[in-house]
Amino acid sequence: MRSDNSRVRIVALVRAVLTLSVAVLLGVCVLPQKQANAATDFANYRLATLEQLRLKRNYQTADPRAETEWNAPREWRAATNVLPSRGILLVHGLGDSPWSFNDLAPVLAAQGFLVRTVLLPGHGTRPEDLLDVDISQWRDVVREQAQILQREVELVYLGGFSTGANLALEYAYANPDIAGLLLFSPGFRSSSQLDWLAPMAVHFRSWLIAPDEQRPMQNSVRYLNTPTNGFAQFYRSSHAVQRLLDERFYDKPVLMVVAQHDSVLDTRYLLEKFQHRFTHPASRLLWYGTEPIELFDRRRVLVREDHLPLLRISQFSHMSLLFAPSNPLYGERGSLRICLNGQLAEVTQACEEGAQSWYSDWGYREEGKIHARLTFNPYFDWQASVMATVLAVQPADSSSELALSSRSLQESQP
Secondary structure, X not given: OHHHHXXXXXXXXXXXXXXXXXXXXXXXXXXXXXXXXXXXXXXXXXXXXXXXXXXXXXXXXXXXXXXXXXXXXXXXXXXXXXXOOEEEEEEOOOOOOHHHHOOHHHHHHHOOEEEEEOOOOOOOOOHHHHOOOOHHHHHHHHHHHHHHHHOOOOEEEEEEEOHHHHHHHHHHHHOOOEEEEEEEXXXXXXXXXXXXXXXXXXXXXXXXXXOOOOOOOEOOOOEOOOEHHHHHHHHHHHHHHHHHHHHOOEOOOEEEXXXXXXXXXOHHHHHHHHHHHEOOOOOEEEEEOOOOOOOXXXXXXXXEOOOEHHHOEOOOOOXXXXXXXXXXXXXXOOOOOOOOOOOOHHHHHHHHOOOOOEEEOOOOOOOOOOEEEOOOOOOHHHHHHHHXXXXXXXXXXXXXXXXXXXXXXXXXXX
C-alpha cells in the first residue's frame, strides 16, 4: 500500500512538472488586467491615474492629498515662456513610484527639458495590485507617453531607475529617434543566480515573503513587500535587455549611475556592458565605490568613494542614487527612515526606536553599528552637473571634439 501511494505521488508530481514546463515553453503567464483606453495626452493620463489612486490606494499618512501627489505622474517645465525643444520621460522601478524623480526632475527642467514621469500599472496603490500585472502593460505606458511627448518636442530622451531603466533601454533600441538615456541602477542583471525561477514560482507561491502584521507592506511612496509576480516581470525585463545588449551596440549619449555594492544587481556586468556596448564618446558611467580591476575606460568611467565615515555611510545603496540630501522624505533629515535593512531583529528595533544609525544597502552588517538603508546621494549636485554635460551633446554628434573632455569633467567635480 505504501509503495502504491508513493507511485501515485510521484506520477502526480511528474505530471505537474510537465504541465508547468509546457506552460513556460509556450509562454503562458499571468493574464494581464484589462487595459483602460490609451491616454491621448499627458493631462488626461494624469487625471485618470489620480482617480485610480484616490479609489485604490492604501494611504499611509494623515495627508492623503500629498500622498496622492507623491505617487502620481507629474510634469515639470522651466520657469520661462520659451517652449522646450527637448523632453524626457522618467520611468520608476519595481515597487517604486514617480517620487523617485522628485529631486532629479526639477534639475532637468532647469536645464530646459519638459520633464514627465509615469506610474507603472500595479504601483502606487497597494502591493497586492502587482499580483496580476504583466510587463506588456508597463511597456504600453512607456510607449504611449513617449509617443505623446514626441508630438510636443523635437528631441525625446528617456530615463529610468532599475526596472524602469530596462523599459527605457528596450524602447530606445526599438526607436532610434530617442536621443539619449539616463539609467540609474539599471536592472540589466540581478545579483541572484535564481532570478530565472521567478516566472515559474508565480504558479506556486504568490509572495516570496508572506504578508504578516509584523512586516510593513508599504510606506508613503513605495512598496516594502512585492508579490512574486512583480519579480517575474522584473526578470522578463532584464532578460529582454540582456538579449538586446548581446546583439547590438547602443550609440546615443547615455549616463549610467551604479553603486558598486548594490545588493540587487550584478554591478560587474553593468560595468562590462557600459564599456563594451554603450559606445558614444560622451557617455559616462558614475561608479560609486572603489575602482574595479575590470575598469579600462578611465575617460568615460568616473569613480567616487562610497565609504564616507563623516556622514556615517558604510556603502551606497540601490535606491540612494536618485535623492538629494535635502529630500524631505529620504534626505539626511528626511521623515522616512528605512530600518528594514537585513539586520538582526534587535538591531532593526533599535533603529526604529531612533538610535543613531549608519547607512548602507540591504544586508550590510558591521559589529557594533546599526545600519538603516541609505536613501540619499551626497554627490547629487556633482552627479547633476555630469548629467547636464552628457545631455548637452546632440545625439548625432559622435566626433571627438563634441565628446566630454577631461577638462570639463574636472571643472564639474566637487
